[in-house]
Amino acid sequence: MSTSPGAGRTDGSPVRVGALAPLTRPGWDEAGRHLLAGLELAAGEVNDAGGIGGRPLELLVRDTAADPLRAAAAVDELARLGVAALAGEYHSVVARSAAARADALGLPFLCSSAVLDTLTEQPTEWVARLSPPQSRGWRVYADFLIGAGHSRIAVAAQPSVYWASGARILRDHLAPRGGAVVELDMGALAPEAVCDALGAHRATALLLLVGAPEPAVSIVRAVRRDQRLAGLMIGAPAGQPEFTEWATLLGDDGTAIPFLRYLPERLTPLGARVAVALRERLAGAPSFVAFEGYDTIAVLADMLRAHGVDRASIAASWPGVAVEGTRGPIRFSRVPGIGVWQWARPPVQVVDRDPKEPDRFRVLHTGTEI
CATH class of the missing domain: 3.40.50.2300 (Response regulator)
Structure with missing residues (x-):
């Protein structure tokens, strides 16, 4: 073309x-x-x-x-x-x-x-x-997690150099601050089994290190419908909720899921x-x-x-x-x-879709470190 x-x-x-x-x-x-x-x-x-x-x-x-x-x-x-x-x-x-x-x-x-x-x-x-670079953006996301009171983090991860790199950045940045990361292998677990594992690990946040729409959408639906996980925060640092397809597929279930966005x-x-x-x-x-x-x-x-x-x-x-x-x-x-040659200071935000107005994005945290 x-x-x-x-x-x-x-x-x-x-x-x-x-x-x-x-x-x-x-x-x-x-x-x-x-x-x-x-x-x-x-x-x-x-x-x-x-x-x-x-x-x-x-x-x-x-x-x-x-x-x-x-x-x-x-x-x-x-x-x-x-x-x-x-x-x-x-x-x-x-x-x-x-x-x-x-x-x-x-x-x-x-x-x-x-x-x-x-x-x-x-x-x-x-x-x-x-x-x-991922190491900057995902460190900003880890700072947001700590600031929001989350120190026991579960990640639902698919095999990929990108997801593995993200999990490593989160673990390395959270560990000195008292945080722990538990990995859930999405090559072996169905969404319902993820819910069982989250309860066993007493995680307060689940991060989606998986592709969209699937299995991300199915995981979100399963977690939202599990009464045991009513207080669990779902996060998507890679930005899945940015796009309209996410909102169309998940509706209200797709709100209040923080993700990284590169806007000032x-x-x-x-x-x-x-x-x-x-x-x-x-x-x-x-x-x-x-x-x-x-x-x-x-x-x-x-x-x-x-x-x-x-x-x-x-x-x-x-x-x-x-x-x-x-x-x-x-x-x-x-x-x-x-x-590579790098724009050293592109803007980094952590945002989510507002539950009261799903087409509106709320800025939850702004990255300042480099």
Whole structure:
């Protein structure tokens, strides 16, 4: 799929950017649609403003469907098609595969929304990221748990490098503060058995480290209907309740489930304007993922205007980026323990859906540490 919004206002050969997003199952396709909406909105605005030196910016969109092998093949294809850079992706394990291929091919990749710390095995000059690393966001979430009085935490976890990393971050951050994490293997337990295990472990909070909609939705339903667990808090640090599908499937059961969201207390003036355009494009409230998509193209367009389409020149310019994004000023630096160029201070919030008004989000905690 190829898109070139607003290209009628420019001329000359297009400047191509590859865009990766999960647009079909088993990928989180609603997140993919939000990501793509942000990417395409920004690309259209770039072209309406004259493109890249008078040349239209063209997005070559590829559906990764949450498949790391499919993503790697898409990177190979896009490199052959002559894209100047790559943008996007939501799923961490998929972004990791795309980043490895981009690094091997010498293709600049600005990752929009994947948080896994080890996005690449080794430090690389070719990859940068807008979303916060998992170690930062999930530490903020652990601080929220402690502040809310939860020290005995159960995690319902599926096998995955992403979920395993999240559980380790929580355990390491909670242990010195008197917290304990008990893991429940969702490869072996049905949702009803999770309820039995929660009672046995006397946990006060259950975190969903599982895919959505399933098994997350079934676990929430089972816990909400178990009278033994009436006082248990359910949490979803990976952000499952952000999207409308969650609210549609769970209704009131999907409220009061805290999750991580990467938005500031107030959007920038640019962000406020973009929010209106995204709402119209999506026919609903934009998620933080849509803003990440917009900011990705805003950054890449600025780099392309300044440095042209030479891939090596683009990759060498990450440390010089200074772009006003929808959620704050964006600059990249080297963060200890992170092998890619990183926006060091993206905003981090813990929010939930208000039980009294499920379409409204309540900010419960704001991250300040880095």
